Amino acid sequence: MDKRSRIYSDRPYVATRKSCVLLIFLPSNHSEHLSRRLFHQTFRPDSAVKFRPVQMTRAREMIVNLIDDPRHCHAHFATFSCSVVMSVVYDYQPKARDDPLVRTAENAVALGFLR
Known part of the structure; x- marks a missing residue:
């Protein structure tokens, strides 16, 4: 599992109507990490x-x-x-x-x- 963790680290795909995907359930990739980082930079308590x-x-x-x-x-x-x-x-x-x-x-x- 340690050597193959990147293969198995994806989150399950959960979609709402018309394929709107919740941010926390997106597959693990570069754009997901970027989206999450931008979200946390914008909406953390210090930046509010x-x-x-x-x-x-x-x-x-x-x-x-x-x-x-x-x-x-x-x-x-x-x-x-x-x-x-x-x-x-x-x-x-x-x-x-x-x-x-x-x-x-x-x-x-x-x-x-x-x-």
């Missing part, structure tokens, strides 16, 4: 500090939305979390309210929880 300005901006928008329309607090929290992710991952700056892409992402998440 650089996302704080985006989080603070979105949090201020959420507070204004809560003050203006407290009845829809659930929607404001969902918009906050979705807009932070979209800002960090896609560098997309959604509107503070009723952004069509944020609404699309929220609908997609809701559909995923129904199954």
Whole structure:
């Protein structure tokens, strides 16, 4: 096993719908190691500090939305979390309210929880 560990070190292939593969189950190769390294460099706790300005901006928008329309607090929290992710991952700056892409992402998440 020691001499052949490279042959047997692949992780099992697990795919979701339409061949979307989870990162942790990719076969062991150079691109997988690079992807994992980039992921850990970006999302480890120490590097999350650089996302704080985006989080603070979105949090201020959420507070204004809560003050203006407290009845829809659930929607404001969902918009906050979705807009932070979209800002960090896609560098997309959604509107503070009723952004069509944020609404699309929220609908997609809701559909995923129904199954």
